[in-house]
Amino acid sequence: MPTMTLIQAINTALDEEMKRDERVMLLGEDVGKRGGVFLATEGLQQKYGPDRVMDTPLSEAAIIGAAVGLAAHGMRPVAEIQFADYVFPGIDQLFSQAAKLRYRSGGQFSAPMVVRMPTGGGVKGGHHHSQSPEAHFAHTAGLKVIVVSTPYDAKGLLKAAIRNDDPVVFMEPKRLYRAVKEEVPADDFLLPIGKAAVRREGRDITLVSYGGPMVETLKAAEEMVAAGLDPEVIDLRTVMPWDKETVLASVAKTGRLLMISEAPRTASIASEVTATVSEELFDQLLAPPLRVTGFDTPYPLAQDKLYMPTVTRILAAAKRLLDY
Amino acid sequence: MVQEKVRFQPFSSEPIRLVDEQGHWVAPFEHGLPPELLQRFYRDMLAARLLDEKLVILIRTGKTSFIAPHAGHEAAQVGIAHALRKGHDWLFPYYRDMGLVLALGVPLVEIFGQTLGNAADPAKGRQMPSHPGSKALNVFTVCSAIASHIPPATGAALSMKLRRTGQVAVCTFGDGATSEGDWHAGINFAAVGRAPAVFVCENNRYAISVNISKQTASENIAIKAQAYGMPGYYVDGLDVLASYFVMQEAIERARAGQGPSLVELVVHRFGAHSSADDDSRYRSREELAAERQQDPLLRYQRFLEQQGLWDAQWANELRLEISKALEAALQEALQAGEPDPLEMFDDVYAARPWHLEEQRRLVAEELQS
Numbered sequence: 001m002p003t004m005t006l007i008q009a010i011n012t013a014l015d016e017e018m019k020r021d022e023r024v025m026l027l028g029e030d031v032g033k034r035g036g037v038f039l040a041t042e043g044l045q046q047k048y049g050p051d052r053v054m055d056t057p058l059s060e061a062a063i064i065g066a067a068v069g070l071a072a073h074g075m076r077p078v079a080e081i082q083f084a085d086y087v088f089p090g091i092d093q094l095f096s097q098a099a100k101l102r103y104r105s106g107g108q109f110s111a112p113m114v115v116r117m118p119t120g121g122g123v124k125g126g127h128h129h130s131q132s133p134e135a136h137f138a139h140t141a142g143l144k145v146i147v148v149s150t151p152y153d154a155k156g157l158l159k160a161a162i163r164n165d166d167p168v169v170f171m172e173p174k175r176l177y178r179a180v181k182e183e184v185p186a187d188d189f190l191l192p193i194g195k196a197a198v199r200r201e202g203r204d205i206t207l208v209s210y211g212g213p214m215v216e217t218l219k220a221a222e223e224m225v226a227a228g229l230d231p232e233v234i235d236l237r238t239v240m241p242w243d244k245e246t247v248l249a250s251v252a253k254t255g256r257l258l259m260i261s262e263a264p265r266t267a268s269i270a271s272e273v274t275a276t277v278s279e280e281l282f283d284q285l286l287a288p289p290l291r292v293t294g295f296d297t298p299y300p301l302a303q304d305k306l307y308m309p310t311v312t313r314i315l316a317a318a319k320r321l322l323d324y
Numbered sequence: 325m326v327q328e329k330v331r332f333q334p335f336s337s338e339p340i341r342l343v344d345e346q347g348h349w350v351a352p353f354e355h356g357l358p359p360e361l362l363q364r365f366y367r368d369m370l371a372a373r374l375l376d377e378k379l380v381i382l383i384r385t386g387k388t389s390f391i392a393p394h395a396g397h398e399a400a401q402v403g404i405a406h407a408l409r410k411g412h413d414w415l416f417p418y419y420r421d422m423g424l425v426l427a428l429g430v431p432l433v434e435i436f437g438q439t440l441g442n443a444a445d446p447a448k449g450r451q452m453p454s455h456p457g458s459k460a461l462n463v464f465t466v467c468s469a470i471a472s473h474i475p476p477a478t479g480a481a482l483s484m485k486l487r488r489t490g491q492v493a494v495c496t497f498g499d500g501a502t503s504e505g506d507w508h509a510g511i512n513f514a515a516v517g518r519a520p521a522v523f524v525c526e527n528n529r530y531a532i533s534v535n536i537s538k539q540t541a542s543e544n545i546a547i548k549a550q551a552y553g554m555p556g557y558y559v560d561g562l563d564v565l566a567s568y569f570v571m572q573e574a575i576e577r578a579r580a581g582q583g584p585s586l587v588e589l590v591v592h593r594f595g596a597h598s599s600a601d602d603d604s605r606y607r608s609r610e611e612l613a614a615e616r617q618q619d620p621l622l623r624y625q626r627f628l629e630q631q632g633l634w635d636a637q638w639a640n641e642l643r644l645e646i647s648k649a650l651e652a653a654l655q656e657a658l659q660a661g662e663p664d665p666l667e668m669f670d671d672v673y674a675a676r677p678w679h680l681e682e683q684r685r686l687v688a689e690e691l692q693s
Contacts, residue, residue: 025486051486057516061509065475066482069493072464073414073483092506096469097476104467106447107671108459141672165674194677241677 001183006176009151009184010040010116013158014078016188018048021076024162027054028063028080037082038118038177060090064115068097068167071113076162084119084171085128091136098167099142112165114158119147120212120262121294121308122175126301132211132263132294137169138240138272144193145240147171147211152184153237156191164193173212180215196243198250202232205318206250208273209260210236213309217260220314229322239269244276251277255286256321262308265293287324290317332570334555335547339590340570341560345618347626355565359633365406365564366628369398369621370639371646372423375432376595378650379422379439379453383599387658388439392454393595394423396562399620400526400589402427403567407575408494414462414484416477416495419454420526420593421466424496430458432653437660444660448667454598462491471501474510474523481519481584492578493521494571499539500531502548511586515552520578522571523586526561528593533606549586561589562620565627592618665691 004012017024025048026041032055035042045053056063060081067077081087087094094115102110121130137145144166148154154172161168199214200221209217214235221231232250236242251257257277259270274289292309300307330353332340342351349355355362372394379391394401397420405427408415417424426435437444439453447457447465457465464480467473477495484491501507502525514521525545529536542548549556555577559570567589574585592615596603603612628634669676669684676684 054517057509057513059509059513061506062475062478062513065472065506065510066479066513069476069479069481070483071479072476073480074487075483077479089505092469092472093475096467096472100467101465102674103671104447104450104455105457105459105465105671106445106450108446108457109465110674144673241679244678 002186003181004151004184005178005181006148006151006154006172007038007040007178009155010158010172011042011044012184013155014041014044015047017159017162018044018052020188023074023076024078025052025054025070025075026078026080027056027067029056029058029082031055031080036080038174040116041080060086061093064090065093065097067113067115068093068101068111071111072101072109076112078114078116078162081115081117083129084117084133085131087117087133094137094143095140099140102166103142110165111167114161114168114170116170116172118174118177119171120173120175121299121304122212124301124304125174127299130299130304132261134171134239135263135268138269142167143240144168144238145171146193146238147173148237149173149176149211149214149235150180151182153191153197155184156189157193157237159188160190160193163190168193171211175212176215194238194241194243196237196246197235198232198246199235200231200233202230202254204230204254205256205258205321206232206234206247206254207258207260207314207318208234208236208247210239210269211262213260213262216309216311216314220311220318223311223315224318231318242269242273247273247277248280251281252284255284257289258292258314258317258321259289260292260309260314262294264296265291266296268293287321290321292317330569330573332557332573334557335550336558339558339560340566341563342566342569343563343623343627345623347623347630349627359631362628362631363633365402365568366624366634367642367646368402368405368427369564369624370642372398372401372426373621374643374646374650375422375426375435378654380595382439388453390453391439391599392420392597393593394420396528396592396594396615396620397526398423399564399624400561400567400591403564403589404494404496404524404571406568407571411461413492413494413575414464414480416464416473416480416493417456417466418473418497418501419466419468420498421496422454422456425456425458425463428463429461430456430463432650433657434458436654436657440657442657442660443663444657445663448671449663471497471504471506474501474506475513477521478510478514478517478519481514481521482517484520485518490579491520492575493519494524494575495521496524496526498531499525499527499529499536499545500534501525502545503539511552511584514584515554518581518583520581521584522574522578523584524571525586525588526591527588528591530593530597530607532597532601533603544588546586546588554584554586556586557588559587559589561591562618562623564620564624
């Protein structure tokens with residue numbers, strides 16, 4: 001079984017899907033000759049030609065909007081947005097067209113497409129290269145939203161997203177592109193969209209996270225284990241629709257929920273998960289669910305590491321829960 | 325085919341016009357069209373006008389919540405519809421295109437169903453009136469967000485090119501749309517990708533109340549095509565034959581792999597922007613009265629008279645026949661009833677996720693109580 005980084009897993013998934021289905025095509029800025037600024041599409045234009053790996057004008061509205069029309073006409077486009085922060089000029093296309101096409105046409109038309117984007121901080125990218133806008137997408141009916149944290153998930157979920165009949169926003173924490181490596185099966189496999197992964201089973205407290213902060217969440221869990229505690233760790237993987245069943249089953253067992261995300265706190269995925277757990281498990285909770293999140297500020301370059309959930313903040317919140 | 329012999333001049337300083345106000349054929353070539361087709365244009369323009377009048381009655385009698393009148397656009401819309409290969413090419417219309425989708429063959433029952441937002445609407449009553457769509461006829465569903473359908477039209481056209489289907493994507497919009505970023509993004513990408521697309525501005529010179537002078541400092545809309553590297557045709561959209569021939573040339577040019585074009589059809593908007601608008605606040609009755617003197621139906625009637633293809637009795641019979649069809653379709657649509665309320669939760673995704681199942685169950689219980 002080959003060992004891959006997250007970016008290699010993405011490249012492999014795209015390659016396999018393009019080989020499997022000639023309707024699958026890639027479009028975006030620099031995806032062709034350059035192979036993408038992070039090299040996610042490296043070598044694919046040479047293999048599949050400029051029609052199927054299409055360098056586009058520098059316009060997110062054109063990229064996402066054209067993907068809608070390509071998909072509605074029968075292609076399976078995978079659009080690359082160079083940084084999640086740059087999606088906003090294309091938001092009208094994502095929200096008004098991609099997300100709503102099936103609904104507003106009464107099921108007559110649909111846009112089975114994927115919009116890939118590097119997300120999150122931790123690479124000294126500054127304000128407009130570090131944001132985590134997943135809540136905007138999750139709040140928009142009609143979009144599915146995936147945020148991966150491992151190479152194995154990246155391959156299995158990206159392939160599933162390409163074959164999915166709905167528009168999927170596929171978010172890739174850029175700080176993990178080359179920071180994590182693991183064995184990824186060379187064969188064709190899919191992971192279910194909407195299904196979380198239990199990274200560690202435990203009985204004392206449930207830590208739920210996704211994407212970049214899975215790194216800090218797992219580190220915090222290790223420290224808790226070293227201190228004699230038994231945390232359960234869940235990686236949501238899909239934030240819309242998120243896996244309520246797995247989270248509720250875990251919190252019903254542990255009685256404590258700590259939700260960790262690097263996106264701004266207010267009106268976030270973390271808010272949604274903690275609110276749902278409060279609504280549904282109120283009488284089984286041993287402490288009020290807590291959130292460790294990014295802050296309600298624009299993303300600050302100088303405080304790159306401090307903005308994202310730190311192991312210290314995660315452990316402090318866990319202590320509050322355990323001492324409650 | 326006439327368009328094989330005729331090439332229209334892009335970027336002309338005067339609008340391309342083939343029939344003058346008095347109905348005289350003024351082009352330097354023979355139109356070569358069979359009498360049945362010439363009469364069909366009139367029939368479709370009249371049907372579009374009578375549909376508009378019917379929609380006005382529906383809003384005045386409280387049977388619908390909104391309309392976007394299309395009177396004044398009939399020649400442009402019928403010209404576009406007949407230049408397309410129906411059911412083969414794709415149309416990406418905007419909300420003032422009810423006459424166009426009617427001429428393209430969308431059944432009147434569906435048009436009224438959409439207007440009423442009831443079970444006769446193939447889109448299940450999801451959108452406000454004047455937002456038609458038909459998968460069967462390749463009519464993309466209208467979106468309210470201005471110009472947002474332009475990049476998808478480009479994408480569909482790119483797909484047509486990649487898959488070598490021989491289709492063309494025709495995309496219509498008003499003059500206001502040309503101010504939106506999506507317009508520039510979509511048209512630029514289409515030109516770069518040599519997509520088989522035709523972008524058509526039905527320019528009535530008003531975006532709700534805002535005059536064209538606030539929309540663009542360009543001499544006209546067609547000239548903008550120059551910047552994108554495609555031909556731009558400036559056309560009298562009150563002349564159905566000019567609209568038809570120029571559209572046909574642009575569509576066949578796209579079909580032949582020569583890339584997209586921009587066609588500006590200058591029209592009048594005889595009504596207000598919509599039923600929620602009072603146009604007396606921003607334009608004079610004199611201006612409107614002068615525009616009404618240039619009714620596209622009247623001009624085309626004069627042309628047909630000179631061809632020996634129009635008389636009052638024929639026109640009256642036609643009017644009666646169309647009115648009956650309109651009324652019958654309206655009655656059928658009115659009887660369709662409301663859409664199933666639980667359909668609200670369908671079509672958000674290909675399959676309902678758990679959270680929509682939960683919300684659907686809540687409403688189902690409420691409806692049963």
